[in-house]
Each structure stands twice: as structure tokens, then as C-alpha cells.
Amino acid sequence: MRKAAILFAIIAVTALCAAGLVGCGGGTTKASTPGSGPATTAPSPSTQATAPTSQDVLKYIAHASSLSADEIAAAEEAIRTAKDANTGSIFKATSVKVVDGWAVVAVQETDVPADEAVGFQVYLNKPGTGRWEVVQTGTDLTNADLPGAPPELFK
Numbered sequence: 455m456r457k458a459a460i461l462f463a464i465i466a467v468t469a470l471c472a473a474g475l476v477g478c479g480g481g482t483t484k485a486s487t488p489g490s491g492p493a494t495t496a497p498s499p500s501t502q503a504t505a506p507t508s509q510d511v512l513k514y515i516a517h518a519s520s521l522s523a524d525e526i527a528a529a530e531e532a533i534r535t536a537k538d539a540n541t542g543s544i545f546k547a548t549s550v551k552v553v554d555g556w557a558v559v560a561v562q563e564t565d566v567p568a569d570e571a572v573g574f575q576v577y578l579n580k581p582g583t584g585r586w587e588v589v590q591t592g593t594d595l596t597n598a599d600l601p602g603a604p605p606e607l608f609k
Contacts, residue, residue, distance in 0.1 A: 512526070524557075574593050
């Protein structure tokens with residue numbers, strides 16, 4: 455009788471643990487499409503179907519129609535960086551400045567009250583690879599913080 459009680463307790467605890475793991479993300483379901491309700495798992499950044507197109511990103515860049523292709527590419531990389539650092543948030547580029555292979559992009563969180571929005575600057579460099587690479591993020595950095603950057607970038 456005592457062995458049966460111990461065995462029952464072990465089975466009950468195991469069942470509760472298994473149920474807890476499934477309820478805490480152990481099970482997966484497909485992410486929902488926008489507007490159809492909350493997603494239960496985040497889509498993979500490498501998933502082609504969820505990657506935004508350049509046209510989608512352009513609506514998150516202020517004055518995109520008046521920017522060069524280089525400025526837009528820098529803004530897109532800055533927005534990607536901001537999203538990666540703040541999962542679940544949506545960012546817009548409010549200003550873009552490109553000088554001699556360097557860029558500074560001001561990004562601001564959207565869809566939240568203004569006093570709660572996260573905002574910062576993303577500093578990028580375009581080395582020989584031809585792609586913008588994030589060098590530093592922050593607010594009001596100076597030439598002393600990024601010694602290789604042209605002084606005009608900070609004006």
C-alpha cells in the first residue's frame with residue numbers, strides 16, 4: 455500500500471511538471487498574422503516570409519522620399535539594430551546623416567506614449583564590404599567616442 459502511494463505521488467508530480475513546461479512555452483504554435491491576435495512564438499529573424507521588404511521599412515523612415523539610397527540603407531540597418539535590441543518594439547528613423555562613409559541615424563520607438571518611447575542614435579560605418587555596420591549606439595556621442603569618424607558627423 456505504501457509503495458502504491460509513493461508511486462502515485464511520483465506520477466502526479468511528473469504530470470504537473472510536464473503540464474507546467476507545456477504551459478510555459480514547451481509547446482509551439484505558428485505566429486499569427488498581424489491583426490489576427492497575439493502571436494505565441496516569435497518568428498525567426500532568418501525566416502524569409504517574415505522579413506520586411508524595403509517598401510515596408512520605408513514607411514518607418516522620416517522623409518524617405520528625399521533621401522539617397524545610401525541614407526536609406528543606413529536607416530534600415532539602424533532600425534534593424536534598434537528592433538534587435540528592443541524585442542517587440544517598432545522603431546522609426548527620425549533623422550539620417552551620412553558623411554564620408556559614416557552615418558548617424560536617430561531612432562525612436564513608435565506606438566507608445568511619447569514620454570515612454572525609447573530613443574537613441576545609431577552610429578554606422580561602411581567599410582570595404584559595402585554594407586553599413588553598426589559601430590556604436592548612444593545619445594550625443596562625440597568625435598572622441600568615435601575617433602575614426604569625420605567631425606562633420608557630430609554637427
